[in-house]
Amino acid sequence: MSSKLGQTKMLAPSRPALRQTTINSCFRQETHRVKKTSPKAAKTKIASPAKPKSSPPSSSPNSERVDTDVLLAIKPVHLANIASQQKNHEYRKYRLRDGITRMWFYETREGGQGRSAITHIAVIPPTVRHTPGSVPTEPFGIGNDDFNQGLKQSKYGYPILELYELIEPVTLAEMKNRWGMGSPMGWRYLAAGLWEDRWGSDEAGRAEKVRRVF
Known part of the structure; x- marks a missing residue:
């Protein structure tokens, strides 16, 4: 019995460490994905239509x-x-x-x-x-x-x-x-x-x- 309890106490801390590693990994992947797509979104927002060509001035009747x-x-x-x-x-x-x-x-x-x-x-x-x-x-x-x-x-x-x-x-x-x-x-x-x-x-x-x- 004491041997089994000792094994349980030694294994307990390792489980949360694995979860933490998994969460941090997902977080890093998500962060990387946002930074990669963000410049495209910003570029789309600031894009403006092409300016129309100005017509030549009309000649004065005088x-x-x-x-x-x-x-x-x-x-x-x-x-x-x-x-x-x-x-x-x-x-x-x-x-x-x-x-x-x-x-x-x-x-x-x-x-x-x-x-x-x-x-x-x-x-x-x-x-x-x-x-x-x-x-x-x-x-x-x-x-x-x-x-x-x-x-x-x-x-x-x-x-x-x-x-x-x-x-x-x-x-x-x-x-x-x-x-x-x-x-x-x-x-x-x-x-x-x-x-x-x-x-x-x-x-x-x-x-x-x-x-x-x-």
């Missing part, structure tokens, strides 16, 4: 131009002489290409007398570009004799056939805010949007936009 119309600055005194038909040619240092048939005049401030706005449109011949000595002496026009004698800095003369006044002048503020342009330096082609708004291809509706001076 980037289109009218090749038959140009904008240039003019002093109030010269514009007044044109309007009264005392001045029948506009003189410039540059030659406008053939095909240009209208000059849009931006009246400068010039000591507070001008309006700082596009006020008039002059119609010119599409191909006549006078050089000194070629301007007709009749009818008389302010500046014609000086130009013919080479006394002006200008090199080209443009006969003014018709003159129109804008019913609603294009102010400098409108030029900047609506048409994206400042006061002209030299000359530039007219923006298509401005041309359509103040002149246009509809001749019947043009009477609401301009008044003919002569």
Whole structure:
């Protein structure tokens, strides 16, 4: 009897040790399995859809131009002489290409007398570009004799056939805010949007936009 009890006491501690070893083994396997799968799960969560490609910006309507119309600055005194038909040619240092048939005049401030706005449109011949000595002496026009004698800095003369006044002048503020342009330096082609708004291809509706001076 005592021999059997001794064997029982010696074997008792070994059983829980085996269970502990088994539990620890399972725990290590489970821990290893979680660490192995965890990065995949995290990667799936932070994945985001591909960004759509951005479309190219649309071109501004003001980037289109009218090749038959140009904008240039003019002093109030010269514009007044044109309007009264005392001045029948506009003189410039540059030659406008053939095909240009209208000059849009931006009246400068010039000591507070001008309006700082596009006020008039002059119609010119599409191909006549006078050089000194070629301007007709009749009818008389302010500046014609000086130009013919080479006394002006200008090199080209443009006969003014018709003159129109804008019913609603294009102010400098409108030029900047609506048409994206400042006061002209030299000359530039007219923006298509401005041309359509103040002149246009509809001749019947043009009477609401301009008044003919002569």
